[in-house]
Amino acid sequence: GESVGLHLPTLSVQEGDNSIINCAYSNSASDYFIWYKQESGKGPQFIIDIRSNMDKRQGQRVTVLLNKTVKHLSLQIAATQPGDSAVYFCAEIMDTGRRALTFGSGTRLQVQP
Amino acid sequence: DAGVTQSPTHLIKTRGQQVTLRCSPISGHKSVSWYQQVLGQGPQFIFQYYEKEERGRGNFPDRFSARQFPNYSSELNVNALLLGDSALYLCASSSVVNNNEQFFGPGTRLTVL
DSSP: OOOSOTTSOEEEEETTSOEEEEEEOOOTTEEEEEEEEEOTTSOOEEEEEEETTOSEEEOSSEEEEEETTTTEEEEEESSOOGGGOEEEEEEEEESSTTOOOEEOOOEEEEEEO | OOOOEEEOSEEEEOTTOOEEEEEEOOTTOOEEEEEEEOTTSOOEEEEEEETTEEEEEOSOOTTEEEEEOTTSOEEEEEOSOOGGGOEEEEEEEESSTTOSOOEEOOOEEEEEO
16 A cells, blocks of 8 residues: 655654654644544544643543643554554644644654564 | 545546546535645645535635535546646545534545656
8 A cells, every 4th residue: 555654753662652642733723633543545544532622631542632832732542552553643623614624744653563 | 334435546647637536425424525635744625515515625726626416425626637736635524514523535546647
């Protein structure tokens, strides 16, 4: 399959370690944030979301943290597995009717066995 | 249940030609959005349609157009193709226009020679 992000920043972790992927978003008016996972040859897959009135949300093995003061979003993956290897994008939605997603530039996560 | 489907999977065109890409949303979803993903970058919003009407447009030239049919499927048309139009074109569906959760298809890889 094709490579989604040939020139993206890369985070390399050992299997079983925790991973932290960071994202700086652009618009202080954004009211909703989402992390997507994109594997080679596939479309983005929803991982977890968070509203702007929250600062933390937990899912299964994943946690998203939101710092509105510095417009920063992070995704924490616990006990990283080889299947977590992919490109990860943060996306934001402004409070407009159309709810279009604005994506960040992405981070490639490589999990070493 | 079938997810979002897109056709064709891959397409090769030459400069100046026209192309039509197709998308079928998840059954019951009435909103379709189109995104362009250039290699190494996050997806960029092109259009959103809901109930056959355009509800939003990104910063793309008039060479890009789209429509939505009564069965909620959608077509994206690009005229006078340029080399820079080479990208992965993603379709996403959501149940209604203001629903934050968007589900992506696998995309159509367009190469312009």
